Amino acid sequence: MKKWGYHIILLVLTILTLFAPTQTLAQTARYENLSSRELVQLLNEECERGQMANCYEAGQMYMGAESEASKSKGRKLIQKSCQGGHENACEFLKGGLARDTGSDLLFYSSIGLIGLAVYLVTIMMFQDEEEFKASEKLEEGGKKSGPTENYGIVLRYSKPFFKRYVTPIVSTMKSKKKIKDKYKRKLASSGLTDVLSPEDFFSFKIFLIVGFPIVFFGVRVFLEEDWPLSMIPIIAAVGFVYPDIWIKGRIQMRQKEVIMAMPFCVDMLALSVEAGLDFVAAMTKVVEKAKKTALSEEFETMIKEIRIGASRAEALRNLAWRIDLIQTSSFCATLIAADSVGASIGPILKALSLEIRQKKSSEVEKAGATAATKILFPMLFLIVPAVFIVVAAPIILELVTGPK
Incomplete structure (x- = not known):
């Protein structure tokens, strides 16, 4: 009964989270049947009523016109929107945005990230602590996992979270066997068998999809920077790929x-x-x-x-x-x-x-033989120009200024 209640609450929270974006889509749908002139007129009317977002929208449409008069009017509307407190308008004036608020990629990526965050938070609230400890002992045979201090700051601070909240989800996935087959050898080759299981490693990747954007947003707010939010999907993708790059480096080392x-x-x-x-x-x-x-x-x-x-x-x-x-x-x-x-x-x-x-001796000799070739390009582009300047500069100065 407890599990059924948990799933019902999770479903309700996810629907509520995704409801707001669908409302936004419903509001924008009413503009689809209007012509460009009618849409501009409607946006101007709403702008005069104090709707700064519509001032920005109208300004963007004027900026897309060919005539200078329309572009000038568009700039004035965007400036008015910025003065009214519209952040995207201010970012556009600074050169931070090329066009409207967010692209479709940013919009739908944000929906996905919010849904994933709600799912994880719900699990944090309702997962049974004793059940988690029992499953952890069953999987690890009662042994403690290896320390993470020597494996990088990202794994060190991420492991308590993804191990506790994401790994139980991954362990119930139908593709669990494929995950094991894919990452088991990589973990063995990198010496991480005692630190991470294949399920843990895949959970690490999923966790960083949310973790990296959260860190990005926190740093953005803390430093009071105006970095474009359109970078969030890229940062989330980097978070998913980062563990693969990291483990590949460990294997080579x-x-x-x-x-x-x-x-x-x-x-x-x-x-x-x-x-x-x-x-x-x-x-x-x-x-x-x-x-x-x-x-x-x-x-x-x-x-x-x-x-x-x-x-x-x-x-x-x-x-x-x-x-x-x-x-x-x-x-x-x-x-x-x-x-x-x-x-x-x-x-x-x-x-x-x-x-x-x-x-080993032949490999060392080979490396020594290729060292001369590798150092040729730094010498050619860094050392030789500097020597040429030191030698030729006095001669050129004397030719320009003339003999004393």
């Missing part, structure tokens, strides 16, 4: 960290195996002795998988799947092949270590 750490970790793994340790013990030794990096974290995850019953081949495949790099895939494939035929992995690890170091 983590992959570079893995490449940098591979030579040392594989060397140490080879030495540990040759010293008589088995594969799991050698991996444990690498995790203990190596500097804490993305690769050591992945090795630690692989050790846990083996200890809870996964085979060595399965754990190595999962490692290659998570990191998603050619180097690690080759490393894991070689070890899986050696394990399948029962070969000793000591010599294989030693050969892999040598190969990885040689590849």
Whole structure:
């Protein structure tokens, strides 16, 4: 019964929220059957009665005419509207607006954002606290999620809200499986598995559709700026795309960290195996002795998988799947092949270590060779003009002023 009441209240609030815009559309519909001359006359009459919005509308229509007299009359009407307190008229005079109040895109985007905000606020008011805590424990197995301090200010301050109010909605969506399939590997490659689930990540994207425009509007009011409100749909779109850009950057950064750490970790793994340790013990030794990096974290995850019953081949495949790099895939494939035929992995690890170091050296040499080409354009456009000015300026001045 409680759930039925909740849905009824939500429906009523959403209808009330969307009712005002439809009333506006109904008011504008009565102008559709009027000719341009009749519409201008009607707007002028309402302008004389003190309707500043109609003064602005009439001014806009006069400004669209070709004659200078009509444009001059349009400017006067817009100035009158601005003096009467119409903000859009003042923004138009400052150059902030190209034409009427808001485009259709702004209008309908605002309706959508308001509806979404009402939906979220209603959930905040009526969602059962105990039910949320129980579902959270059920999904996470009673474990606390990882800290968000090291993952950026946006995630840090957004997570309490979208985790509490948006994720429960996403978890009930029919496309939940598609969301998991789409974001599971990205989260694993970026090392965010303990921080965000696929549902959390999609909730993060949805939350920022509303969050970014709210921040924009708050900054606009606080700084008393006249930034055009037509930017709100663009900012909402940026909010939806931002998490994808952010996680892509984290994946690239983590992959570079893995490449940098591979030579040392594989060397140490080879030495540990040759010293008589088995594969799991050698991996444990690498995790203990190596500097804490993305690769050591992945090795630690692989050790846990083996200890809870996964085979060595399965754990190595999962490692290659998570990191998603050619180097690690080759490393894991070689070890899986050696394990399948029962070969000793000591010599294989030693050969892999040598190969990885040689590849890294060749990549460093390649980067050094391309550095000269990359620095050519800054030199050509920044350093050379400055040197030319310093050398040629005295000569030019002497030629212009003449010898003393």
